[in-house]
Amino acid sequence: MGSNLFDLTGRIALVTGSSRGIGKELAAGLADAGATIVLHGRNTQTLAATTAEFAKRFGPERIFSYAFDVTDARAVASNIAAIEAEVGPIRILVNNAGIQYRVPLLELEVADWQRVLDTNLTSAFLVGREAARGMLERGEGKIINICSVQTDLARPTIAAYTAAKGGLRNLTRAMTAEWASAGLQINGIAPGYIHTEMTQNLVDDETFNSWILGRTPAGRWGTVADLAGPAVWLASDGSNYVNGQTIFIDGGMTVVV
Numbered sequence: 001m002g003s004n005l006f007d008l009t010g011r012i013a014l015v016t017g018s019s020r021g022i023g024k025e026l027a028a029g030l031a032d033a034g035a036t037i038v039l040h041g042r043n044t045q046t047l048a049a050t051t052a053e054f055a056k057r058f059g060p061e062r063i064f065s066y067a068f069d070v071t072d073a074r075a076v077a078s079n080i081a082a083i084e085a086e087v088g089p090i091r092i093l094v095n096n097a098g099i100q101y102r103v104p105l106l107e108l109e110v111a112d113w114q115r116v117l118d119t120n121l122t123s124a125f126l127v128g129r130e131a132a133r134g135m136l137e138r139g140e141g142k143i144i145n146i147c148s149v150q151t152d153l154a155r156p157t158i159a160a161y162t163a164a165k166g167g168l169r170n171l172t173r174a175m176t177a178e179w180a181s182a183g184l185q186i187n188g189i190a191p192g193y194i195h196t197e198m199t200q201n202l203v204d205d206e207t208f209n210s211w212i213l214g215r216t217p218a219g220r221w222g223t224v225a226d227l228a229g230p231a232v233w234l235a236s237d238g239s240n241y242v243n244g245q246t247i248f249i250d251g252g253m254t255v256v257v
């Protein structure tokens, strides 16, 4: 173990869904801590733009990108194998790719339920399983599953997302039960309400915004920067005896009524 517990220099980190949004900021946080980054998404144009931006910021020698659908078992297996052959052993995996879909439960079609579960939950099983094969052989690896306050709390119109994110916490525990003894640490990060481009309309909605501010002990929205520190910690040697936990980064929202 080095003198800096949080140094990720030389470690390869795959962050799914890092072409934009929270995943992009998590990838930047890991890169700031020294990691070599594999950026990921489906849209190749967005991915190329983020890759160019990261290459300029962190140096092209430690920025790579792979485009594949995390719900496609075959594509996941072949791309993880390609990353390990072309970039090197994946030491850190952040299962971040996810989607939201809002509709009342009685109007929720089976296909939409399935799509939300596939993207938010099955994806972590598929990518986690393939990445873990090498990690288990090498006897080390960090997997971080991006959950949500909806891992614990429900709201109307997002039943499939809530079910998926709740399942993701238990998948984190299941991975721990099977893989921790081989030297892997698998944990979850559950972000609260984060002010991003995607949530700008909610911030601008006075009623919703004042509900969030009143409902959050910290009295503010989270920022993507708030998530980077915990991600670096869970990816680093500083968390080597943290197993199967889901850390809520929500300004305290889930500890009050």
Ligand code: NAP
Pocket (backbone or CB within 6 Å): 016, 017, 018, 019, 020, 021, 022, 023, 040, 041, 042, 043, 044, 046, 068, 069, 070, 071, 096, 097, 098, 099, 119, 146, 147, 148, 149, 190, 191, 192, 193, 194, 195, 196, 198, 199
């Ligand atoms: P976002 O801005 O919509 O970004 C989603 C990322 O995932 C994109 O890179 C997207 O790229 C990729 N993606 C989506 N479906 C994919 C698929 N089937 N295969 C491969 N890549 C896929 O989302 P975000 O708001 O940053 O959310 C990221 C994660 O944080 C999600 O798991 C979300 O549930 C969680 N979260 C977000 C918030 C929030 O306030 N935003 C709060 C709590 C938790 P392509 O579309 O190009 O594939």
